[in-house]
Amino acid sequence: MNESAAPEDRPADRGPGEAAARPAGAGWLPALLPAALAAAFAAALPTIAGGGTIRLAADWVPSLGISFSLLLDGLSLTFALLISGIGFFVTLYARTYLAGHAHLGRFTLYLLAFMVAMLGLVLADNLITLFVFWELTTLTSYFLIGFNHASAASRRSALQALLLTGAGGLALLAGMILLGGVAGSFELSEILARGDLIRDHDLYLPILVLVLLGAFTKSAQVPFHFWLPNAMAAPTPVSAYLHSATMVKAGIYLLARMHPALSGTDAWIWSLTLFGAVTALVASVIALRQTDLKLALAYTTVMALGTLTMFLGAEATVAVAAAMTFLVVHSLYKASLFLIVGILDHQAGSRDAERLGGLARAMPITAAAAAAAALSMAGFPPFLGFIGKELKYEGALAIASEPAVVATAAVLANALMVAVAGIVALRPFHGGRPRAPRTPREAPVTLWIGPVVLAGLGLLFGLAPALIADSLIQPAVTAILGRPETVKLALWHGINLPLALSLLTFALGLAVYVGHERLRRGLIRLEAGLPATADQVWDRLLDGLKALAAAQTRLLQSGLLRRYMFITFASVAVAVGVTLAATGAVRLPAAWPELLFKHWASVALIAAGAVMTALSKTRLAAICALGVVGVGVALLFVMFGAPDLAITQLLVETLVVVLVGVVMLRLPSLEQGARRRRGADIVLSVAVGAVVALTLLAVVGAPLDRAVTDYFETASVAQAFGRNIVNVILVDFRALDTFGEVAVVAVAAIGAYALIRGTRRKERP
């Protein structure tokens, strides 16, 4: 499906000579940060296992009820340990995988920044804090996916992920603001305690839809699933970290976190179950179709996310326990499998299933890690994956509403996973003579240590499930369901329905594995028959958006200055006029005011100037007539006791005549066309004038509050030793404002000067 976004992070793509630029050594230093964090989180295990929580809070924006509060409970600890633990191995791995890359330092920075953002996200106890970190993960993943910025496919994938998860993030923000309003607090711990209030509220459905949009885009649920495989354009360590173990699980985390507040309604159960089930099935079918190992893994990740969503829709303890166990299982085996695919790429020169085979002899450690991870993925005992799968079946059967649907989806998805596990981890290493584009050699320890430890943990936890049952899974389930729960994990559950389903899964999976090449050809034919893939629909959407933007720009941005001014002034006239009419603010004075002859004379002068401006045949006459209007206004200012204003008006008017004269006189003379358009201009100017006059009447008609005037009249001499109140206000009482204004004047002058000079340079090079 995503041939266009073929991943381009082959280490061989590096530019020549870049290797020499990087000093050797200290490669492990950045890995210390995740290691220290993981150790710190591990130290909190006893507290959490004992049923306690740890909370830290500091005020951030107290006036908005936003605080920077962190909460460590079972759910966040599980995620935090996965993030920091896998982060450690990935950082270590990346130092070798990208060794000699010119931008390794930048890469490490992005990776660690992402890790911190992700930790903040899972630890946040405040909706706004959570959202900020949510967006930070979106941004950092944008940088990481687009790390090979020279490749167009990388850039496209990065932008796609950014737009899609960013749009989901906006929906989430809206949902969170509604949620905070309904619950009366932005603190998660308080919101989660008010689940009944939220579920009964009229706004419950909008909140649910918005939050689910955020979670589904982030966690790549159908129909938003296509960005995740495209994101495989990122270097393999990024795929292992972001797109399997951590970031895409942010949506899952959100669903789990919001469980006490939002779950239990029909809308919640159905939307999660249906979207999850469809996603799981669609993704596992598409996964079979891939030959690129990384893409196949990517689609199994989508499948895992669908499964997790499906199980989080349930209320039953065992279903939620299944989700949490599977989350741990999946993070462990998927991170190691991604890293192993990276090793294959790095050491054997390809990650195409059809070009690799029989590498176990040359790469024994990698092959062993791959086998362990794949067995956990396929759900064979005694791996943790088996426990996870049994729990899933048990949980599916325990779901009250639609056990058959969920169980069928789970069995089918798991069977396909068995097949994919075989394709990814068995075929490249076993069967026949060694096949690879490059002579395979075993990877250095920094590359294989991660997969070995992570896959080994899958085995260890499978053999001794009590290691995580009490300390992680049980507290996490307690946090998700909002009530104390007991969870026991065991390899052997006795002979029961889940076991029978497991056997059915193995049989189905084996059959698919044997026939997968024929199946793949069939799927490719099927895909060719589809009208469009989701990825293509996305492209069409974006193209449509760009066409719309271009069309409206052509419509609104004519480039004609006079049209802009016309629209601007017309908008002012209409907006202000409508407001005045709607509010009824205009009160015409009851009696005609007493006016002297000099007042009438000034008004006549202004009116004559305005008419002259409108009718004059040459620009010079129009400019001078406009100056007459200004002088008339200045005269009015003098008569009504505002000498400062009058002087300023007069001077500014003089300057305007000079400046406009300088500019306008160089323009061609007023031609016929301009005069024809004059009618509309006159109508508009009369309208604007009328609206301004009415506004002034409304202002004058309102009672005048003299408190400020009185204050300045008494304080001017006493405090500022000046009798000219206007100037005292300008330079003393409101000096900061004046400073801002003169700064604007200076900057505007220099900006205008730059523009004037700029036009000259273009015209006379």
Next chain:
Amino acid sequence: MNSLILRTATRLLVALMLLFSVYMLLRGHNEPGGGFIGGLLAGIGFALYAIAHGTAAARRALRFEPQAIAMVGLGIALLAGLWAAMFGDPLFTGQWWFVGAGDDDKGLPLSSVLVFDIGVYLVVVGAVLTLVLGLEEEV
């Protein structure tokens, strides 16, 4: 513009306008006037000079680039404001000295407010002339 009358009259007029602009600046605290009005007057004076004698002559008479004058004015205004902070007052609080003040004479009042107004004056002169000279030369 090549006009002998305008050029001759301008010499006298510009000198008067510049003198008057300083007068307006200084009297502004008690009578109509102030830095803004003074700056506009001075700017118009130089604009008149530029029209009569050409922009090159106006720039020579000005001695400094108008942009530099505006920026120096902005700096002076800022310093006048910061001056108050040196005495622990809020920014832009006026500071006054009455030089030679006696019992029946309040002396010569000097203040940071006046310095601030001089800054405003220079900004306005600089900004107006940046535009006027720039437009005259380029358009």
